[in-house]
Amino acid sequence: MAPRRLEGGLVVLLLLLSTTEILHAARHYASDPTHATAIIIGAGMSGISAGKHLHDKGVKDIIILEARHEIGGRMMTHTFGDVVIEKGANWIEGTDGPQVNPILPFAREIGLITDYSPFENTSQNIYDASGFVNPTLALSQSEMVEQLYESTETLSEDLTKGEEMDVSVLVAQRFYGSTPVEMVLDLYHNDYEYAEPPRVTSLKSTQPLPTITNFGEAFQFVHDPRGFKSIVHHLAKSYLAFNNETITDPRLKFNKVVRKVEYTKKGVKVTTENDFVPDLPFWKLKAIYAFDMAVYTKIFLKFPYTFWNIGPGTKFWLYADERRGYYPIWQNLDSEFPGKNILMVTVTDEESRRIEQQEDSETLQEIMAVLRNMFGSKVPEAESIYVPRWLADPFFKGTFSNWPIGVESNIFMQLQAPVQTIYFTGEHTSEEYNGYVHGPYLQGIESANSLLNCKVRGKCGKSEKVYKGLSKECVERLEEERDRQKTLWAKKLAKLQQKLDNATGIH
Secondary structure (H helix, E strand, O other), X not given: OOOOEEEEOOEOOEEEOOHHHHHHHOOOOOOOOOEXXXXXXXXXXXXXXXXXXXXXXXXXXXXXXXXXXXXXXXXXXXXXXXXXXXXXXXXXXXXXXXXXXXXXXXXXXXXXXXXXXXXOOHHHOEEEOOEEOOHXXXXXXXXXXXXXXXXXXXXXXXXXXXXXXXXXXXXXXXXXXXXXXXXXXHHHHOHHHHOOOHHHEEOOOOOOOHHHHHHOOOEEEEOXXXXXXXHHHHHHHOOOOEEOOEEOOOOEEOOOOEEEEEEOOOOEEEXXXXXXXXXXXXXXXXXXXXXEEEOEXXXXXXXXXXXXXXXXXXXXXXXXXXXOOOOOEEEEOOOXXXXXXXXXXXXXXXXXXXXXXXXXXXXXXXXXXXXXHHHOOOOOOOOEEEOOOOOOOOOOOOOEEEOEOOOOHHHHHHHHOOEOOEEXXXXXXXXXXXXXXXXXXXXXXXXXXXXXXXXXXXXXXXXXXXXXXXXXXXXXXXXXXXXXXXXHHHHHHHHHHHHHHHHHOOO
């Protein structure tokens, strides 16, 4: 069968034609299933959010192309035995802050089942190869790491106010744990949040964390049999046709893998079944490649009975290994799935990549050795294991984006900026909330607004012109100068650190 072409004017992609066609489409939408005013590629949170906003503003002639068989993107479930677990996004993060997390009202509307995650005692629940670590030792080291973490937030604010060059979180905290306990505490404060270590994570762009500042520190763990994706379904139902729980709207097309996007100033042609014609401009590709796609893996295990500690203050615990990141963060799911005896262990970054490439039987063998280090030789064999493989998934290639060192806000503007009739959205384009569910929701609205402002109201943003007109050689010279400045700044920081170390007697 020949590939099918759809023509239209996108959210990412969001392509749009003309103001006249928008006004016409408001009256006659979905009359031609292969021609639309806006084509949305991807039915994840951001795509569905953008589609709803366009629909609510009168642009109803849309087509949503989804490569998979369902909506929700990385809000994906897996049936593990007789319970439904979240393969991807799992928390509503920030539910007690000065601002209302935009996901929270939707969760309340549909009665989403969640539990509060009590992280408060995690850093005192530490195990190593010999068993439970003395709480006094754990507390003293935890307090030291907490103070370092707070000081990095202050430094980040100072760098931003002074328009200074960015540094990594590692450079800012002047700390790299040398003991297993120090390493796992460092990982808990950093990698567990960003899915990558402090040495590659931008200080200025991640701390203080806007999600915590705006929405609060309380996190709600989703364990609803309908899945976290039911939030996306709830949004979709407000403008797409459903029959019971099945989407019947012809504007949403499943199992449509995009092969080619051809664009001009007047419109686009999308061929399903991933090239851009012409190629995306250099400034856009540079911005896309500047950001990391991190890997965050939750491994689920089911046992014949409970052998771990239960009760208040025991929900989360840490495993301090000689190798940083080796099965470090544990969570029992006793309250979420009573009587099911399920544990979840989280790994990130290089460990995620390593584990994805080995057999589950080998992973299970490694995990059982860790559990017996923590709880003794009588730990029973797990009955089953589930290891998500996000890196290997051709539609995702990871779990969420992380802001690396040296990428300033102007690069982020380029990431968000449209290219002619192509508009970009997704969690990776959210400057404040990348990596969180509320990020793609808000960015879907923002991208749809940008499109409407430009194509309907004639108020186009200037961000598209940031590197427009500059030759590749010119941009490369600018990059070389930036790298030179980064090196100079790093040397200055090293000298300052040496002075501080000498003053405090640290060697």
